[in-house]
Amino acid sequence: MASFELLAQDGLARAGQLTLNHGVVQTPIFMPVGTYGAVKGVSPSMLQAIGAQIVLGNTFHLWLRPALEVIAKHGGLHGFMNWQRPILTDSGGFQVWSLGALRKISEEGVAFSSPINGDKLFMAPEDSMRIQAALNSDIAMVFDECTPYPSSHADAATSMRLSLRWAARSRAAFNELKDPSVPNALFGIVQGGMYEDLRDESLEGLREIGFEGYAIGGLSVGEPKEDMLRILAHTAPKLPAHKPRYLMGVGTPEDLVEGVSSGIDMFDCVMPTRNARNGWLFTRNGDLKIRNARYRDDLLPIDPMCLCPVCQPEAHGDDRPPFTRSYLHHLQRIDEMLGASLSTVHNLFFYLQIMREMREAIQRSELQAWAATFKATRANGPVQETSHPHS
Ligand SMILES: [Zn+2]
Structure with a gap:
C-alpha cells in the first residue's frame, strides 16, 4: 500500500511524504505532464536534474499510440520512457469526454471514434484500470466523467452520480488486477461542478468506497477564476487529512500558491510546458x-x-x-x-x-x-x- 506521512502543517497547508512503488515524493509537489510518455523536449535525466519527482502520463493517448502491447514489452511505462521514478496516469476519462461529438456516454462506459483512424472504440472503468495496470502507474486515477461548464444543478448531479458508480467499479477492477506485492495506489476524484452540496455528496460517496488519495476534478474547465477558488476553498480542507490531495489540471503559479494554502499536496498542469513552447x-x-x-x-x-x-x-x-x-x-x-x-x-x-x-x-x-x-x-x-x- 502506498503510504502518506504528514510532516508539517501551517494553517491549512501541509508538507508531507508520499511513498510509492518507484520512490518517495516530497509534497507539496508539481507533476510535469508527459502526455505520450515524454515531457515534450526534456530528457528524463534533465527532469531528474531539475528536481522532478513524479511525472504524469496519459492513459487514453498511450492506449491509442503506441498501444499497450508495445509498452507491456518494456515492462510498463517506466521502462518504455526510461523514467524510473513515480508516474501518475490519468484515467482517460477527461480525454474521451473532450472528444465532444465523437463520443457517446452510457452507464456502461464511453463509446467513441478514435481521433487517429476513426476506429470504433469503447472505454469503461474496467478498461481504464486494465490499461493503467499494464502501464504499471504508481498512481492510477478512477475513470470518471468530467462535468461540463456551465451545467445546471440537476445535470451536474446526474454526472457526478455516474462518476461515483464508475468510481466503485474502478475500485473493484483495480483491486482485482492489482499485484498485492506492488504498492500501487488508486485515487478517487471529487466532481460536482460548481455546486458545494454536490462536491460534498461526491466526497462522501468516494470516502465510503475508500481510496489511497483524493483529487479535485472538473476545475479549470472554463469557469471564472472566482468559481474555481470558491470550490477549491470549499472542497480541499474537507478531503481526508491523512491521504494525499491532488488538484487536477491547475494552474498558474498563483493558483499553485492558492492550492497549497488550501491544503492541496499535488498538482499537474500543461501550462509551464505548453507555454514554454510558445x-x-x-x-x-x-x-x-x-x-x-x-x-x-x-x-x-x-x-x-x-x-x-x-x-x-x-x-x-x-x-x-x-x-x-x-x-x-x-x-x-x-x-x-x-x-x-x-x-x-x-x-x-x-x-x-x-x-x-x-x-x-x-x-x-x-x-x-x-x-x-x-x-x-x-x-x-x-x-x-x-x-x-x-x-
Ligand atoms: Zn531559469
Whole structure:
C-alpha cells in the first residue's frame, strides 16, 4: 500500500511524504505532464536534474499510440520512457469526454471514434484500470466523467452520480488486477461542478468506497477564476487529512500558491510546458514573452535570480555563462526546437522551485509571509536590463 506521512502543517497547508512503488515524493509537489510518455523536449535525466519527482502520463493517448502491447514489452511505462521514478496516469476519462461529438456516454462506459483512424472504440472503468495496470502507474486515477461548464444543478448531479458508480467499479477492477506485492495506489476524484452540496455528496460517496488519495476534478474547465477558488476553498480542507490531495489540471503559479494554502499536496498542469513552447516564460518577477522585440538584443538570462540550468549553468556544475534572452528570442523566432526545450526546462524548474520553497516555508510555519512576498514580486514585471543589479 502506498503510504502518506504528514510532516508539517501551517494553517491549512501541509508538507508531507508520499511513498510509492518507484520512490518517495516530497509534497507539496508539481507533476510535469508527459502526455505520450515524454515531457515534450526534456530528457528524463534533465527532469531528474531539475528536481522532478513524479511525472504524469496519459492513459487514453498511450492506449491509442503506441498501444499497450508495445509498452507491456518494456515492462510498463517506466521502462518504455526510461523514467524510473513515480508516474501518475490519468484515467482517460477527461480525454474521451473532450472528444465532444465523437463520443457517446452510457452507464456502461464511453463509446467513441478514435481521433487517429476513426476506429470504433469503447472505454469503461474496467478498461481504464486494465490499461493503467499494464502501464504499471504508481498512481492510477478512477475513470470518471468530467462535468461540463456551465451545467445546471440537476445535470451536474446526474454526472457526478455516474462518476461515483464508475468510481466503485474502478475500485473493484483495480483491486482485482492489482499485484498485492506492488504498492500501487488508486485515487478517487471529487466532481460536482460548481455546486458545494454536490462536491460534498461526491466526497462522501468516494470516502465510503475508500481510496489511497483524493483529487479535485472538473476545475479549470472554463469557469471564472472566482468559481474555481470558491470550490477549491470549499472542497480541499474537507478531503481526508491523512491521504494525499491532488488538484487536477491547475494552474498558474498563483493558483499553485492558492492550492497549497488550501491544503492541496499535488498538482499537474500543461501550462509551464505548453507555454514554454510558445515563448511564454514564468519568472519570479512576472511572466516574460520572449518573442517580444524588446528581447532581441537583451543579454540578461531569462531571470537573473533563477537557479535553473538555462539561467545559471554554474549552479549545475557547468562553467558556461547563462543563455541570453537574446539567444532564446532568436531560437523562438526561427522555431528551433532547442528554444522550446530550454524554455521548458526553465519553466518546469520555476514551478518545481516554488513548490520546494513552499514546502520549506510550511515547515518553518511561514507560508503566509512567503506567499505575500511571492505575489508582490510576481506583480513587479520581469527584471529589465537597467534594473539588473550587476549592469
Ligand atoms: Zn531559469
